[in-house]
Amino acid sequence: LLSIVKTVSLIGLNGYIIYVQVDVSAGMPAWEVVGLPGTSVRESKERVKTAIKNSGYEVFSRKVVVNLAPANIKKDGSFLDLPIAVGILSSMKNIKKINLEDIGFIGELSLDGRINGVKGVLAKCIEAKKLNLKTLVIPSKNLNEASIIKGIKIYGADTLKEVIDFLNGESKLKEKNVEWKDICKIQDTYNIDFSEVKGQENAKRGIEIATAGCHNCLMVGNPGTGKTMLAKRIPTILPNLSFEESLEVTKIHSVAGEIDEENPIIIKRPYRSPHHSITGTALIGGGRIPKPGEISLAHLGVLFLDELPEFNKKTLEMLRIPLEDEKVTISRVDASISYPCKCMLVASMNPCPCGNFGSKTKKCTCTKRDIEQYMNKISEPMLDRIDILIEVPSIKYEKLENENVETSEQIMKRVERARKIQLERYKNDGIFFNASLTPKLMEKYCQLDNETKEVMKNAFEKMGISARSYTRIIKVARTIADLDNEKNIRKKHVIEAIHFNQFAHYYRR
Amino acid sequence: LQKKSEYVIIDSNDKEYPQRLKEITNYPKKLYAMGNIELLNKASISMVGSRDADEYGIEQAKRFAAYLSQKGICIVSGLARGIDSISHINSKNEIGKTIAVIASGFKHIYPPENKNLFYEIIDEGGLIISEWEPDVGIDMGKFPRRNRIISGISLGTILVESAYRSGSNITANYAIKQNRELFCIPGNIDSKKSYGPNLFILHGANLVTSPRDILSYYEYCDIEEFANEGKYKAKVDAKYIDVYNEIGDLEISPNEIALNLGKSIRDVNETLFVLEMDGFIERRGIGKFIRKRENEWLWKTHIRKQWRKNSKWIFREKSLWDN
Numbered sequence: 001l002l003s004i005v006k007t008v009s010l011i012g013l014n015g016y017i018i019y020v021q022v023d024v025s026a027g028m029p030a031w032e033v034v035g036l037p038g039t040s041v042r043e044s045k046e047r048v049k050t051a052i053k054n055s056g057y058e059v060f061s062r063k064v065v066v067n068l069a070p071a072n073i074k075k076d077g078s079f080l081d082l083p084i085a086v087g088i089l090s091s092m093k094n095i096k097k098i099n100l101e102d103i104g105f106i107g108e109l110s111l112d113g114r115i116n117g118v119k120g121v122l123a124k125c126i127e128a129k130k131l132n133l134k135t136l137v138i139p140s141k142n143l144n145e146a147s148i149i150k151g152i153k154i155y156g157a158d159t160l161k162e163v164i165d166f167l168n169g170e171s172k173l174k175e176k177n178v179e180w181k182d183i184c185k186i187q188d189t190y191n192i193d194f195s196e197v198k199g200q201e202n203a204k205r206g207i208e209i210a211t212a213g214c215h216n217c218l219m220v221g222n223p224g225t226g227k228t229m230l231a232k233r234i235p236t237i238l239p240n241l242s243f244e245e246s247l248e249v250t251k252i253h254s255v256a257g258e259i260d261e262e263n264p265i266i267i268k269r270p271y272r273s274p275h276h277s278i279t280g281t282a283l284i285g286g287g288r289i290p291k292p293g294e295i296s297l298a299h300l301g302v303l304f305l306d307e308l309p310e311f312n313k314k315t316l317e318m319l320r321i322p323l324e325d326e327k328v329t330i331s332r333v334d335a336s337i338s339y340p341c342k343c344m345l346v347a348s349m350n351p352c353p354c355g356n357f358g359s360k361t362k363k364c365t366c367t368k369r370d371i372e373q374y375m376n377k378i379s380e381p382m383l384d385r386i387d388i389l390i391e392v393p394s395i396k397y398e399k400l401e402n403e404n405v406e407t408s409e410q411i412m413k414r415v416e417r418a419r420k421i422q423l424e425r426y427k428n429d430g431i432f433f434n435a436s437l438t439p440k441l442m443e444k445y446c447q448l449d450n451e452t453k454e455v456m457k458n459a460f461e462k463m464g465i466s467a468r469s470y471t472r473i474i475k476v477a478r479t480i481a482d483l484d485n486e487k488n489i490r491k492k493h494v495i496e497a498i499h500f501n502q503f504a505h506y507y508r509r
Numbered sequence: 510l511q512k513k514s515e516y517v518i519i520d521s522n523d524k525e526y527p528q529r530l531k532e533i534t535n536y537p538k539k540l541y542a543m544g545n546i547e548l549l550n551k552a553s554i555s556m557v558g559s560r561d562a563d564e565y566g567i568e569q570a571k572r573f574a575a576y577l578s579q580k581g582i583c584i585v586s587g588l589a590r591g592i593d594s595i596s597h598i599n600s601k602n603e604i605g606k607t608i609a610v611i612a613s614g615f616k617h618i619y620p621p622e623n624k625n626l627f628y629e630i631i632d633e634g635g636l637i638i639s640e641w642e643p644d645v646g647i648d649m650g651k652f653p654r655r656n657r658i659i660s661g662i663s664l665g666t667i668l669v670e671s672a673y674r675s676g677s678n679i680t681a682n683y684a685i686k687q688n689r690e691l692f693c694i695p696g697n698i699d700s701k702k703s704y705g706p707n708l709f710i711l712h713g714a715n716l717v718t719s720p721r722d723i724l725s726y727y728e729y730c731d732i733e734e735f736a737n738e739g740k741y742k743a744k745v746d747a748k749y750i751d752v753y754n755e756i757g758d759l760e761i762s763p764n765e766i767a768l769n770l771g772k773s774i775r776d777v778n779e780t781l782f783v784l785e786m787d788g789f790i791e792r793r794g795i796g797k798f799i800r801k802r803e804n805e806w807l808w809k810t811h812i813r814k815q816w817r818k819n820s821k822w823i824f825r826e827k828s829l830w831d832n
Contacts, residue, residue, distance in 0.1 A: 202764050205774050358794020360794075368562050369561060393762040498782065
């Protein structure tokens with residue numbers, strides 16, 4: 001007898017329905033799985049057989065054929081155990097009420113008939129809803145992360161027996177209802193704040209501008225001046241994630257299997273700081289079945305690269321296209337997958353290999369060539385993607401005592417307002433923030449008056465600003481004007497933008 | 510004077526041949542030149558120093574090369590890494606232009622990263638010379654030999670930074686033997702790279718603290734002119750004077766200025782920008798500012814002349830510098 005059971009699988013972040021077709025017939029006892037199963041699917045045979053037996057059902061010696069349609073896509077993952085088991089039991093008439101049209105199953109079986117948790121359940125639930133499934137049975141361990149989704153009935157099951165009883169209408173399964181507001185309440189606060197950083201007002205101002213316009217920024221400073229401390233606090237001044245954004249972020253993290261069991265829904269902006277020994281695939285994503293990399297995990301948040309020149313040069317160059325396109329496309333034999341990566345890049349570095357260049361207290365032992373080689377590790381195309389250069393000078397101890405320091409909340413209000421202005425302005429232009437302004441849009445939104453042009457011209461001649469810095473300065477000036485809630489770019493905005501654009505001071509080429 | 514498509518060959522009997530170079534004992538019989546050969550008989554000063562120069566050396570080399578070439582003096586150097594490159598880069602666009610003396614043929618440029626600089630010098634109206642045919646390759650022995658041309662072609666030699674047994678010391682030594690002036694920029698006594706200049710000063714070479722010292726030495730510029738230079742100094746606008754007063758001779762960051770004055774960081778940054786554009790302050794290190802050097806201290810000309818006599822005597826008596 002044939003039975004068809006549905007389940008949901010993912011290619012990248014997009015879902016598709018797998019029809020698990022099970023046929024149990026008389027003949028030589030055998031077990032065949034067809035439809036491009038991966039190793040973990042092939043192995044499901046023993047798990048399913050034993051789990052059925054230990055759940056109290058009889059396993060007859062029959063010929064079992066399992067087909068996973070569509071048969072041209074390779075399937076992998078242990079979540080197919082439950083649908084296969086349900087299919088077999090249905091074929092063997094253990095399930096009387098056979099209406100499996102609108103119901104999907106996800107779950108891994110253990111030998112005693114329990115259902116284990118699997119990766120990527122949130123993403124699968126969102127996609128199941130899109131694919132018009134009405135009910136979904138998932139492992140109860142994953143119920144926390146999936147219960148946020150409305151418009152589809154989601155049940156959590158502990159054992160195979162529970163599932164069969166539920167399908168026969170003999171008992172009920174666990175349900176959970178979580179509201180977005182409640183989650184926000186639980187994890188609302190950060191335990192770090194910008195007011196803890198003392199004496200680096202200039203750097204804070206630079207970071208405020210960078211976050212307001214989503215500009216990539218680079219911090220240069222001697223060791224121990226607070227670069228990492230500043231970077232860690234950037235998420236605290238970013239506006240909170242909206243519900244849709246939160247689902248998007250959680251989906252990516254769910255696919256990567258990086259979900260915290262207690263607080264599965266991510267409502268804080270992600271902050272990723274990979275170590276500089278990271279490989280290219282780990283950074284942008286990859287593997288035989290491509291998984292999202294650090295840059296995608298930082299989607300809608302901050303990607304912080306500490307000690308930028310220490311990174312492998314090839315790894316850094318891989319970032320070039322994703323930073324421009326705001327998505328990563330990974331092509332493998334099986335499939336070509338895109339992950340979004342709309343993040344803000346924050347990098348930090350020392351001014352020279354020993355770190356003490358320009359320091360008042362310690363002497364730099366590097367020669368000119370050492371410094372040049374160190375600086376050359378970051379290529380020019382990479383630098384072009386960085387709009388703001390923040391200098392973080394060393395500070396004296398007695399300067400650390402200061403009362404009037406702004407808190408993250410105060411800064412966040414200004415950033416939020418500036419971001420709203422930008423979203424309003426660019427709603428018909430297909431971009432979100434000033435950082436992605438194209439030359440054509442710049443002509444439309446960034447007109448300079450004569451006084452401002454004069455300042456620009458003088459600065460070009462006297463400070464040795466290169467032509468490629470021009471667009472960067474205009475973009476940043478636009479953001480500063482937005483922070484001031486002004487419609488036109490004025491002289492003071494351009495002056496401040498030039499102040500945060502002293503690349504020529506470090507990269508004399 | 511033999512003209513080829515790219516370069517010219519100057520014989521020692523030609524009038525274009527640098528006359529100062531003929532004064533030395535083993536002057537080259539032929540010179541291969543690319544570029545503006547008029548520079549050969551102009552007033553020129555050579556600058557030599559360490560290839561692995563540090564921050565201080567680079568700063569001084571820049572300052573001397575830029576100032577002297579602005580005043581019309583040609584800067585001669587050896588197209589090597591470090592001080593040599595800095596001297597060429599900072600003088601090639603100025604009135605004085607620059608001459609690079611290389612130790613191999615024109616087809617073999619060393620070091621390879623200076624290939625661009627080689628052609629930039631020619632394009633900007635400078636000159637490259639060599640005593641070797643274009644096909645002759647690079648050879649360690651040729652570098653010390655080339656140094657005699659650097660010192661011989663110029664009126665005097667400035668030694669910026671050199672360690673013990675540095676090639677720059679050879680050039681300085683040639684300058685003394687060839688009866689040319691040697692000017693040394695003193696260095697930090699703790700630094701290895703100050704060894705050369707400080708030891709030459711100890712044995713009577715001219716100590717220079719400003720590029721003007723060199724001009725006044727040759728009476729190239731009127732002393733009155735220097736004295737007047739300071740009188741027409743621009744004044745800082747009253748709006749910005751409080752920030753300007755905060756910036757002393759020690760480096761200070763905008764953070765500290767804002768804190769001391771109780772101003773917002775935005776206003777301070779704006780003021781710093783205006784002051785920098787007007788040339789009152791300059792950037793140093795990482796995000797720090799310093800006042801621009803004011804009127805430089807002048808050595809009186811007659812004292813320098815006294816020095817000149819003494820120093821030669823010392824060097825002739827002691828053959829300390831035979832490497």
